[in-house]
Amino acid sequence: MSRQDTGTRRATISDVAREAGVSPSTASVVFSGKTPVSDATRRRVLDAASALGYTGPDPRAASLRRGRSGIVGVVFEEHLGTAFLDPVKTLMMDGLADAVTPLGAGLLLLRDHEPTGSGPSLTTAPLDAAVLIGCSGLLRESLETVKARGIPVVVIEGDAGDDVPRIGLDNREAQRQAASHLRALGHREIAIVTLPARVDWQRGWLHDDTAVTVDVTRERLAGALDVFPDATAYAAAGSFIDEGFAAGREIFADPDRRPTAVIAQSDLLAAGVIRAAEETGLRVPEDVSVTGFDGIVVDGLAPYELTTLVQPATDKGRAAGAAVAAMLEGTPAASIRFTCTFREGNTTGPAPALA
Numbered sequence: 001m002s003r004q005d006t007g008t009r010r011a012t013i014s015d016v017a018r019e020a021g022v023s024p025s026t027a028s029v030v031f032s033g034k035t036p037v038s039d040a041t042r043r044r045v046l047d048a049a050s051a052l053g054y055t056g057p058d059p060r061a062a063s064l065r066r067g068r069s070g071i072v073g074v075v076f077e078e079h080l081g082t083a084f085l086d087p088v089k090t091l092m093m094d095g096l097a098d099a100v101t102p103l104g105a106g107l108l109l110l111r112d113h114e115p116t117g118s119g120p121s122l123t124t125a126p127l128d129a130a131v132l133i134g135c136s137g138l139l140r141e142s143l144e145t146v147k148a149r150g151i152p153v154v155v156i157e158g159d160a161g162d163d164v165p166r167i168g169l170d171n172r173e174a175q176r177q178a179a180s181h182l183r184a185l186g187h188r189e190i191a192i193v194t195l196p197a198r199v200d201w202q203r204g205w206l207h208d209d210t211a212v213t214v215d216v217t218r219e220r221l222a223g224a225l226d227v228f229p230d231a232t233a234y235a236a237a238g239s240f241i242d243e244g245f246a247a248g249r250e251i252f253a254d255p256d257r258r259p260t261a262v263i264a265q266s267d268l269l270a271a272g273v274i275r276a277a278e279e280t281g282l283r284v285p286e287d288v289s290v291t292g293f294d295g296i297v298v299d300g301l302a303p304y305e306l307t308t309l310v311q312p313a314t315d316k317g318r319a320a321g322a323a324v325a326a327m328l329e330g331t332p333a334a335s336i337r338f339t340c341t342f343r344e345g346n347t348t349g350p351a352p353a354l355a
Contacts, residue, residue, distance in 0.1 A: 011052040019048035069126040072100050072324055075110045077134045077199050077214075078238070083109075086239050086268070087296045089133070091313035092156065096131060099321020103328065127151055129324045134158040134215060152327035154320045158215045165327075166335040167319045171216055174309040174340035175223030175263070178291045181307070181342070182261045183227055186351035187289060190231040191259040192224050193247045193269050197235040203246060206233040220265045220293065232259075236269055241298075244272020252280040252288075260288060260351045267292035267308055271301050274347065285349035295343060305345035312338050 017027040022045060030037055030045040037045075048054075074096065076083045083089050097107060110122055122130060123145045130151055135143070135158035143160055146153060153160060156167045182190065197206060198213040212218040217235070224231060234250055236243035244264060251273070252258055264270035270292030274284050282288050284304065295310025316338060323333035 011049075011054040013054070015052055016045060016049045016054050019052060020044045069128055070105050071108045071125065071127050072103075072105045072321075073108045073110050073122060073125055073127040073130040075122050075130055075132045077111075080109055080111060082238060083133075086266075088239070088266070088294050088311070088313045091296075092133075092317040095314035095317025095319075096321045097317075099318045100324060103325055122146055129153070129328060131156060131320050131324065132158060132160060135160040152324060152333075154323045154327070154333065156316055156320050165323045165333040166337075167316050167323065168335075168337050169216075169311055169316075170337060170339050171219035172223040172226070174311075174342070175220040175265070175293065176226050177223075177340075177342050178293070178307070178309055179224045179227035179263060181344070182263070182289060182291065182348065185261075185289065185348060186353070187259075187261040188228075188351070189259045189261070190224070190228040191251045191262050192221065192228075192231050192233040193244060193251070193262060193264040193273055194221055194233055194235045195239055195265045195269075196237060201235060201237055203237045203243060204235060205250075206235050210235075217265065224263045228263075231263075239266040239268050241268050241272040241275070244269035245275050246272070248273040248276025249279070252276055252282065258282075258288070260353075261348070262288060262290050264290060264292050267294040267296050267298050267306055270306055270308070270347070271298045274301070274304060284347055287352055289348040289351075291348060293340075295341070304347050306343075307345040307348040308343055309340040310343050311340045 013027050013031070014024050017024040020027060022041060026037065026041065027045050030042050074093070084093075093107070100107065105128060108125060108127070110125060122142045128151070130146055130153045132153065132155040135155050143153065154165050154167065157169065159166065179190070194206065195217040196214055197210060197217055206212070212221065221233060234247045236247050247269065248262070251262060262273050264273055270290050273290050277284055277288050277290070284290055290306070292306040292308035293311070294313070295308050298306070319336050326333040
């Protein structure tokens, strides 16, 4: 048989076996690598495959035999174009990808909702499992449909219900630790720069009646307010240096109401606040102290070393992948809460009146 004999039909492993003069099972193990074969036999099978234009088993057939699609959906509440500008999410995705690779699965990135007909969504994509990055807004509405399909679900940094394993951080306790550090340094006038208050939030001040629906934002805000209940809070539109800079400009605009310390809910926001302080002519930490959250490397921040909370972002991703693997095997997956580590840098110091 030659390539021409198969016409437009895709060559099969049986065609390769006949061409190589071996059994279909022998030809199959050459491609699977699960059983050793002699070099001569391997060469004969590969030469036959090359002659027939056979490139290997159809992955769809293997998926059908397993009863799986080989796809783990990762669902973001934010625009995918901005999600990976956050180093924390990049590290988390690295850990998740490492954990699902042994399953023979790939990751499909999804928004929490898509306009009708615009592409796959959480409710329509052929998923083996779903990992939610946060859980609020429209995503909660889609979740019941996914559960009804019997698809295992894991949530990172969010609450999707008691029956959905959570992978998270001690956000409130960690932020309280940073706030307590500032209080011990004598600070009393505090401003907080938060992550978005809700999906599609535009930057602005938070008021008593502002609904904060993003779990991470709400928990970290609560931790700071535990120590400084009268602190003002400004919510950025995302975890970006430019957003921190814009927030800092607002916070430092009135010379008579400037805080002596700023608690930022991410290191990138903290870096932007420091730039705004410098623009205003304030020294860090002599005139204003700044804390961050995440423990990432921020390019161009030297000579500053942020006082921050270091979170195990990669481990969070790995834990989510391990939960997916357990659930696909029919084993219950436990919720896990990681602990952040406080790290003091040179961006905090005594309150100016005490310096």
